[in-house]
Amino acid sequence: MSDRAKTWLAALLALGALGLLLFSVRSVNVADEAGLTLRPAAQAEPASDFTLPDAATGRPVHLLAEARAHPVVLDFWATWCGPCREELPSLNRVAHKYAGRAAFYGVNSHDRPADIRAFARLYGMTFPTLSDARHDVASQYGADALPTLVIIDTRGNVRVASAGYDPQLDLEAALSRILDALLAGNPRHAARV
Template sequence: MRSLVGLVLVGVIALAILSMKTQWEDNIGKTGELIPAAHAKAAPNFTLPEMATGRMVDLQTEARKQPIVFSFWATWCGPCREELPKLQTLSEKYRGRVQFYGVNSDDSLPDAKKFLAKNNLTFPMLLDDQHAAHNGYGVESIPMLFVIDTSGKVRAITEGYSVEASERLPKVLDALLAEK
């Protein structure tokens, strides 16, 4: 009887984990492609402090102004270290049309700031030390990048880093900006 109860408990936990993974599953299969607006899901909101200034950034408020690209990252993450310079370049190219953010939940503020300065990363970085955004988006691996449109919907998702996905991002952003 105990083994049956234990087995049921393991099953319930497994289902809970699988249901968390499926939050973006329909769209991750199309990694890096623009999700049609009719199929896009609402982006979970978060409000986090910007590392450099402490200014609170509310995702939905910022998204109403212009599309947003944000990526979850950490200093110890090799693929993140490859992706961040590409995002820096794109943040400069799309300045005034698309807002870029990094979201870090794994590093202390001093360590993250030191890393950003050393790597000349100047687009805004948000500190998610309570893992609110990380959990809200069901992030299980990093880097994980999201593109949010001005109606507050997730329009593209990239899990992990690849050169191909990095090269697709400007095409996604151009298509999204052309929708207006």
Template sequence: MRARLEWFALIALTALVGAGWIYVSREANTGLGPTPLTTAPYVGNLAPDFTLPTIDGQAVTLSDFTAAGTPVVLNFWATWCPPCRVEMPYFESAATRHAGEIAILGLNQAEPAEAIAAYARDHGLTYPLLVDADMKVNNLYGVLNLPTTVFIDHNGIVREVLIGTINQGVLAERIEQLMD
């Protein structure tokens, strides 16, 4: 009977500590209305908007593309990521093939613009490469693994999130689906 009482006390203490942790670590909602979305985008929901500079300092805003009815492919990458390096030529080819029909944006993970520009120059990349120096957009999108690719339709709705390297055929298929 005593062992049962000890287990009950342990479970109650654990529940109390857990509830206290949830209370202390909750996010405060300082405004009126619902708490803003702070987690990664979900398929079927609006993609979180952002503005980032390109490697040459021009500002790029996601909603500018979707407001114009242009689908977007976001590819989160880094120069030090071998799987990212494998798929970069596929994104370059797709950006050239579908210029004006779809926006392909490479979001670099916390590297300086100079390093990204050197990589682009050395590998012949011409599509927009964005600098996410403080990883705000990487965190906004919940990117934990590289590469990660997010497919967004012309209405700004996330249609698919693929984690890991994708091949040229899969990329072409997903782009065709976005353009339908």
């Protein structure tokens, strides 16, 4: 390989590393300045419907069918995302607290189902993860930064969409207030959490 080709190869590798660094920095953005904010029903947008397979069982999950029964929390994540791992214990506790009253699903468009299952076992993930292999659902929900939390009410409307993880935010308390308000049918109590 000529010196010129080696120089170009080194430049391309450096550019690729810079791109990867910028992408990973984007994944650690903290939650928006307002924290997790419950949108008033009148301002909520309809959720994009989808059916995705559960990474552990292969069983198809139809989003709006789930949302008709109870609020749905979607957590867009990846195995390599540090902030995703940091928020997981809080999500596990809230998922356990609201079992039977709210549905929690991880949505992963970055990893193979086998890697998702291994991660779930290793980190004690208590709620199912859906495999979004074509990245369609993440794109529909604008989940460009990880983690991204989306909460859908029983009318099928997106009431919360928040990208990033803020370690200063009491995620467990914020999610509990939002879910309590949605379950009570009176979201005014949690207009800002």
